[in-house]
Amino acid sequence: MGEIIIIGVYFSPNRPLREFEAYLERLGRAVAGVTPSPIIVMGDLNAKCTAWGSPRTDLRGEALLDWLVGIGLEVVNRGAADTCVRAQGGSIVDITLASPTVSACIANWRVLEDTETLSDHLYIRMRVSRARSQQPIPARRTGRLPRWSLASLDREAAREAAMVEARWGRQTPEVDGVDNMALGLRASLTRTCDASMRRVGPLKRKKAAYWWCPEVAALWVTSNAARRQFSRCRRRRHTQEELDTHYVALSEAKKALNLAIAKAKDSAYTAFLASLDENPWGRPYKLVRKKLRRAAPMDTMEMGTLQNILEGLFPAAPVFNPPAMVVPREELPIDPETVPL
Structure with missing residues (x-):
């Protein structure tokens, strides 16, 4: 993802500790192979430790924590929200690790507890900026502020444009006042960015899946509502009967949603096959x-x-007509003295 290398990991909970330690050694070689590039490692290692919010530390968590100290990665997890939720309870087994340069640029790491994933594991959302000094991008944009492509940054042009602005674009505070100084600084920064980077247009809206339909959308809303009810019941005082009731409702909503998605995909595939007979x-x-x-x-x-x-x-x-690669034999000069008998 740009200059950041992302490594997805998973280790089964049914395998022994020695295999887990061997897996960490292979993962360490993979991380060392791309160092010093910025790295993010995230996935389900089925290891529990208080360092990333679990109430206790198991043997895998201790092995993983020792490995982190040696490899130089930092834990990005924040809070104590469960990342995996089942009927028997929840756990924090999905871990986000990053190199120090990237860890300083990650903000707003959180678990989306009220969003349906059609899985026992929940979504994790975070925001990664491109530089240490860059502030996290706001969640909503008004569309009035310009945007530039940092990938097209010409550092030499930016340095020269900044020198020009510092020499001729500065305004005196006694004459213009603080408000005009702020406007002048904003205009100066805009001209500097225009001189060193190309502007980009507004963010394109993500297209819906080819099988998306109103029925699936309605069931998705119902499933999200059931997920929120189940999450709220787990967070407050509850009886086992209440928890089981909400879990059954969530399971039924997920089952109906999965069935509707399968039918929508079949309908879309049938419509696609029917369109092949139309005028190409x-x-x-x-x-x-x-x-x-x-x-x-x-x-x-x-x-x-x-x-x-x-x-x-x-x-x-x-x-x-391909060109002739050799001279035909009948056109070669014949010397009687060289012709073999």
Whole structure:
């Protein structure tokens, strides 16, 4: 993702500790192979430790914590929200690790407890800035502020533009006042960025999946509501009967949503197969054909005119004659004295 290398990890909870330690050794070699590039390691290692919010530390958590100290990665997890929720309870087994340069740029790490994932594991959201000094990007944009592509930054041009602005773009505070100074500084920074980077347009809205439909959207809302009810019940005082009731409602909502998604995918696939029998040229071909018929109907068009139109639309490929790679034998000069008997 840009300059950041992301490594996804998973280790089964049914495998012994010695295999887990061997897995950490292989992971350490993979991390060392891309150092000093900025790295983010995240996934489900099924290890529990108080360092990332678990109420207790198990043997895997101790092994992972010792490995982190040796490899130089930092834990990004914040809070004590469960990342994996089942009927028997919850646990924090999804871990986000990062190198120190990236860890300082990560903000607003949180678990989305009220969002349905169709899985026992919950979504984790965080915001990563491109530089240590860069503030996290706000969640909402008004669209009035300009945006630039940091990937196209020309550092030398930015340095020269800043020197020009510092020499001729500065305003005296006695004359302009604080407000005008702030506006002048903003304009100066804008000109500097324009001189060293290209602007980018507004963020494009993500397209919906090809199988998305109103029925799936309604069931998605219902499933999210059931997930919120189950999460709130776990956070407050509750009886086992109340928890089981909310869990059954959540399971039924997830089952209905999965079934609706499967049906929507089948319907979309059937519609796609049906569309293969339609005109492959599309609407522009129909318009051209309609205009040709208006200009000269096919039954009254002369054969020569029709042939010229077809040759113009579908030109014949030129005949390719490969060049001769050797001189033919019959063209070689024959010396009787050199001809073998």
